[in-house]
Amino acid sequence: MEVWAKKIPWGFVLLLAGALGQSVKYPDPICAVKGSTVTIPCSFTPRKEFEQQGRRVLLRIVRVVWCQNHTICHGSTPSVYDSNSTRNNPRYRYLGDLRGNCTLQIMNIQLTDSKSHHFRMEADNSRGHFVGLPGVNVTVIDGFPMRISSSSSETVVRAGGGVTLNCAAICSFHQLDVTWYRNGHALSDTGPALQLNPLTAADSGNYSCALKINEKTRSNLYSLYVEGDGGALGQSVKYPDPICAVKGSTVTIPCSFTPRKEFEQQGRRVLLRIVRVVWCQNHTICHGSTPSVYDSNSTRNNPRYRYLGDLRGNCTLQIMDIKLRDSKSHHFRMEADNSKGHFAGLPGVNVTVIDGTPMRISSSSSETVVRAGGRVTLNCTAICSFHQLNVTWYRNGHALSDTGPALQLNPLTAADSGNYSCALKINEKTRSDLYSLYVEGDGATATHDLLLIVGVGVVLAVLAVLTLILVFIIIKRKQAAADKQQRDGVTVQKPSDTIYSTVLKPGGLEGAERGQATGPAVEEVSYATVQFKHKHLPAATVPAGSGQHQEEEAVVYSSVARLQ
Incomplete structure (x- = not known):
């Protein structure tokens, strides 16, 4: 829920703004070498107007801002350039304007500039403010090695064919020249693509490349072996794909080999037997005085390198506590009891050790x-x-x-x-x-x-x-019923109750009360008086000597009893 609260409102604002015509156009990710000057081409489209109280209000851009690693670029967000500031870092130069060009130039670029850069425009009314997403990623390299890739998936190729080697960095750039090396010697080619066509045996070797302005960017070795009629004798070495390892870890290089079985000498067949195996670094032949990391004939092998193979077909090597200096091309060589069985397998396996x-x-x-x-x-x-x-x-x-x-x-x-x-x-x-x-x-x-x-x-x-209306009606009805009962003075009984009533003359009231009181089934007795006013009775109907007026009210007493 917290993420929703932070992301949705701003995303909604950006969508609304984008629908009003604002936009920022950034270039593809930029790769630069530390100390160089980088130009970030950029263009923007501001909002032109808005309506207020039925009239059209024109907008004008009054401020532009570039910031790093922030998608909003407003308020107290640190900026690398602010058109309203007089304290901008002189390394950052704004080459744009307030109309549509937002190009930024970074001079003497540093590793700290390896960030995402965003542009923000502000108008004379907040309705014209806008930040362009997603920004542009700038990567600054200083000693990070280049990488070599090949147009061929094979590192052992046939003579007469063609191969293109490409020198690339963490991200692509095109403005810098490259130096190519074969077996440590610089070649005349300076482009990022090295064309080898047609291939000859002289093209075999370990290739590397680096930016001309920064030798620290020298790539790892890429081994290429041009095969003529070789391999017809059956020898081969099978290496794994390039290996990447973290400094201090243990790396196992799986490997298998096929030796030459025999040869003919003076018309007879001579069998061969492997008597020595060697692993070396950055050398395609691994013979003579070439330094090795493992030699089956030596008693002074570095204990960090363990040979897990044998002399028959397994050439697996293990490197413990791997170091940065192990970032090299590793090659395996087999030697038989006759030099005709000696063989070094190409192209080897590249090991890259990273630490930061x-x-x-x-x-x-x-x-x-x-x-x-x-x-x-x-x-x-x-x-x-x-x-x-x-x-x-x-x-x-x-x-x-x-x-x-x-x-x-x-x-x-x-x-x-x-x-x-x-x-x-x-x-x-x-x-x-x-x-x-x-x-x-x-x-x-x-x-x-x-x-x-x-x-x-x-x-x-x-x-x-x-609901409120219904509650109000119920309350009013209850109040009305209560008021009516209070005015009548009569308690309404359930229809199932038995009601006894007696209408008597005033003179017989006491006898009636006594007669009712003696009934064993009577629990509750209520009396009510009902008055009848006789306004039109004849005078003859009034008893003589009664002393009452002819319009005196007659009284009827009723008793209501509830039976259990």
């Missing part, structure tokens, strides 16, 4: 503003993929219960709007940059809900009024 290197969030949707009721999957990934570690997801800085690398949001509601990030559970330093998601409500649904609420309110109000 941020994770990255990608979405199943290309849009960061999505409709309510739909679905979106956010994926938390590292420089290379791994599956054995749990992830912590955050929304607006608060941890969520989901721990998998994929966060499913289905169905989407306004409560899902916010800034998302993720990190490895065992290493908070890997917290990703923010990913802003805004769930846009359904106007028809909102109208339907509003009408439903109003309808229920009207029904309840009518019921309340009818």
Whole structure:
């Protein structure tokens, strides 16, 4: 309920504002190198007018604001640029205006600028205020390695074919030149795509790339092996996919190999037997004086590296307490009792060790503003993929219960709007940059809900009024009945009661009372007097000497008795 209270009203305001024509157009996410200058192209459309008391009132933009990691940008929210302020940070320059251009330039960009940036416009009337969502994410890198991807899913390719290697960063950018390396030597190519066509054996090797202006961004090695007529002798080594590990953990590199079984010498068949196995780093041949991390013929192997394989077909290697310096390409070599059985398997397996290197969030949707009721999957990934570690997801800085690398949001509601990030559970330093998601409500649904609420309110109000009227009528009727009984002086008995009545002359009243009192079944006796006024009796009917006027009232006494 707390989330609803915070999100729905603002979302409603934004939807209302958007319906009035306001909008802000942001670029795609921006990736920049620390110390460089970045320009964020931006355009906006303000509200032109509104009606007040039947007349049209024009609006004029009087203030523009850029802020970081805040979706509203109002009040006391810290800003990086405010057109009404004289104390703006000189690193931030507003290249726009108050009419439709909101371009912002950040000079000498710092790691602290890796945030979501939002633009706000304010008019000379609050009805023209508006904040554009979802904003634009800016990522600043300083030593974060580039990544190499290939147009081929295979790292062992045939001579004569073609392969394109691509050098990319955490997010895409196009304005910077790249330096390519093969086996540590710089190549002449400077573009983000390295074309190798047609392939020859000379193209085999370990490739890497880095931004020209920042050597710290050198990528991990990508091994490529161009196969001519090799492999016809049957040797092979099967490596796993690239491995990503957290500093200090234990990593197992599953591996299997197939040795050469025999060869012919002077017309006879000679069997081969594997007598030595070697694991080395960043070397494609692993022979002679090449430093190794494990050598079956050595007694001075580093205890952090354990060989879990054998000499027949299992070449699994385990690395304990893995270090950052283990972020290298690892290769396996087998040697037989004859040099014709020696073989080093290419391309090897790349191991990446992270310690504070941020994770990255990608979405199943290309849009960061999505409709309510739909679905979106956010994926938390590292420089290379791994599956054995749990992830912590955050929304607006608060941890969520989901721990998998994929966060499913289905169905989407306004409560899902916010800034998302993720990190490895065992290493908070890997917290990703923010990913802003805004769930846009359904106007028809909102109208339907509003009408439903109003309808229920009207029904309840009518019921309340009818109840009050009914209670008032009942009370008035009871009061009227009580007043009538009080005026009549008669207690009304139940119809089932037996009523005895006697009408006597005044002279016989006492005898009647005695006669009634002696009845054993009488419990309650009530007397009432009923007066009859004889206005037109003849004078002869009045007894002589009675001393009473001819219009004297006659009195009748009645007794009412209840029997049990």
